[in-house]
Amino acid sequence: MTYIKSDPEFDQKWVALADPTRRAVFQLAAGKGKSVQAIADQLPVSRPAVSQHLKVLHDAKLVSVVLKGRQRFYRAQPAGLASLRRWLDEYWSEALESFAIAADEEEENKND
Amino acid sequence: MTYIKSDPEFDQKWVALADPTRRAVFQLAAGKGKSVQAIADQLPVSRPAVSQHLKVLHDAKLVSVVLKGRQRFYRAQPAGLASLRRWLDEYWSEALESFAIAADEEEENKND
DNA sequence: ATTTTATGTAAGTCATAACTTACCGTAAGT
DNA sequence: ACTTACGGTAAGTTATGACTTACATAAAAT
Numbered sequence: 001m002t003y004i005k006s007d008p009e010f011d012q013k014w015v016a017l018a019d020p021t022r023r024a025v026f027q028l029a030a031g032k033g034k035s036v037q038a039i040a041d042q043l044p045v046s047r048p049a050v051s052q053h054l055k056v057l058h059d060a061k062l063v064s065v066v067l068k069g070r071q072r073f074y075r076a077q078p079a080g081l082a083s084l085r086r087w088l089d090e091y092w093s094e095a096l097e098s099f100a101i102a103a104d105e106e107e108e109n110k111n112d
Numbered sequence: 113m114t115y116i117k118s119d120p121e122f123d124q125k126w127v128a129l130a131d132p133t134r135r136a137v138f139q140l141a142a143g144k145g146k147s148v149q150a151i152a153d154q155l156p157v158s159r160p161a162v163s164q165h166l167k168v169l170h171d172a173k174l175v176s177v178v179l180k181g182r183q184r185f186y187r188a189q190p191a192g193l194a195s196l197r198r199w200l201d202e203y204w205s206e207a208l209e210s211f212a213i214a215a216d217e218e219e220e221n222k223n224d
Numbered sequence: 225a226t227t228t229t230a231t232g233t234a235a236g237t238c239a240t241a242a243c244t245t246a247c248c249g250t251a252a253g254t
Numbered sequence: 255a256c257t258t259a260c261g262g263t264a265a266g267t268t269a270t271g272a273c274t275t276a277c278a279t280a281a282a283a284t
Contacts, residue, residue, distance in 0.1 A: 002156045004136045011132050018130030019272075020123050024116045030203055036231060044114050049273060051232060070230045070281040078203045085200050091142055091190045092197055131242080148261055161243060163262060182251045182260045228283070237274080244267080253258075 009061070010083050016060040017084075021045060022053045026076050029054075029063050033075035121173070122195050128172040129196075133157060134165045138188050141166075141175050145187035 017023050021043065028039045036054065040047040054074050057063040062080040066073045129135050133155065140151045148166065152159040166186055169175040174192040178185040 002154060004132055004156065006132065014126075014130040014132075014135070015271095018126040020116055020118065020126075021272080023126070027203075037229090042114060044116065045272085046274065047231080048233080048275085052272080055232085072231065076203060078205075081200050081204050085197075085204055088193050088197050088200065091139075091188060092193050093190075127241095133242080149259090157242085158244065159261075160245085160263080164242080167262085184261065226284085228281100230279100230281085232277105232279080234277080235275090237272105239270105239272085241270080242268090245265090247262105247264080249260105249262085251258105251260085254256085 010087075012056075012060040013062060013080065013084055016056050016062055019053070021049075022056060025050060025053045026057055026062060029057075029074045030076040030078075033066065033073040035071045035073055037071075039074070122199075124168075124172040125174060125192065125196055128168050128174055131165075133161075134168060137162060137165045138169055138174060141169075141186045142188040142190075145178065145185040147183045147185055149183075151186070 017026065024043060025039055028034060028042055036047060036050055039054075040050040043050060054063060058065065058074075060080065062077055063074045064077050066075070129138065136155060137151055140146060140154055148159060148162055151166075152162040155162060166175060170177065170186075172192065174189055175186045176189050178187070
């Protein structure tokens with residue numbers, strides 16, 4: 001078995017959130033929902049850059065849009081984080097449930 | 113406020129796990145701990161590539177190493193996922209605690 | 225109707241990241 | 255001692271991604 005199980009939707013979410021600027025966009029869009037301009041105003045990048053980031057986030061289903069006249073209100077969609085959370089928990093829980101690991105950890109870190 | 117709060121250690125973890133191959137490396141190193149060769153054997157990339165991925169993961173404190181003779185056993189360190197989990201939960205919980213959002217969601221997705 | 229305002233998108237630049245092959249050091253086995 | 259196995263690292267290639275400025279479109283305001 002020399003291949004990697006690929007899940008494009010899942011990968012997209014990781015890639016989308018790996019960029020700090022894009023993560024900031026996501027955070028700014030959390031809660032209330034903001035126009036592109038409003039988001040760009042709070043960031044050190046151009047307005048088109050924000051548009052591009054929003055496209056990536058939208059494709060990854062991490063934000064939703066509402067059209068209001070000539071404005072577009074983007075809002076973070078926390079539900080889109082579900083698969084990432086599940087992945088993390090899969091490995092996270094290993095750490096908690098196993099005392100054996102904690103014990104070995106010390107042994108290992110001597111040569112680390 | 114036109115800057116982004118930067119946390120290099122935190123960013124590193126995101127970047128490290130955003131790559132599918134590197135995520136596969138991390139997963140293969142979960143639980144038992146494997147030699148570089150053993151990991152490379154299960155992936156469609158070269159052994160040096162795996163070494164490079166492991167360096168990134170190690171720098172991000174997502175794996176630990178144990179030296180045993182000429183082998184190096186790498187093991188995933190779930191504790192390294194803590195900060196990511198906390199970040200996710202911050203936005204994840206918003207979704208769960210607020211019924212208002214769920215209601216608005218429908219309204220919004222009409223124009224989506 | 226003309227002019228703003230809000231946004232998307234195209235085109236170009238530049239840095240970086242994910243590979244590869246080649247090479248080096250070092251521990252084990254003979 | 256010599257050879258083989260393990261793994262890090264250097265160098266080079268290539269794709270991609272995060273920006274920018276310039277342009278295009280459509281709704282609102284005058």
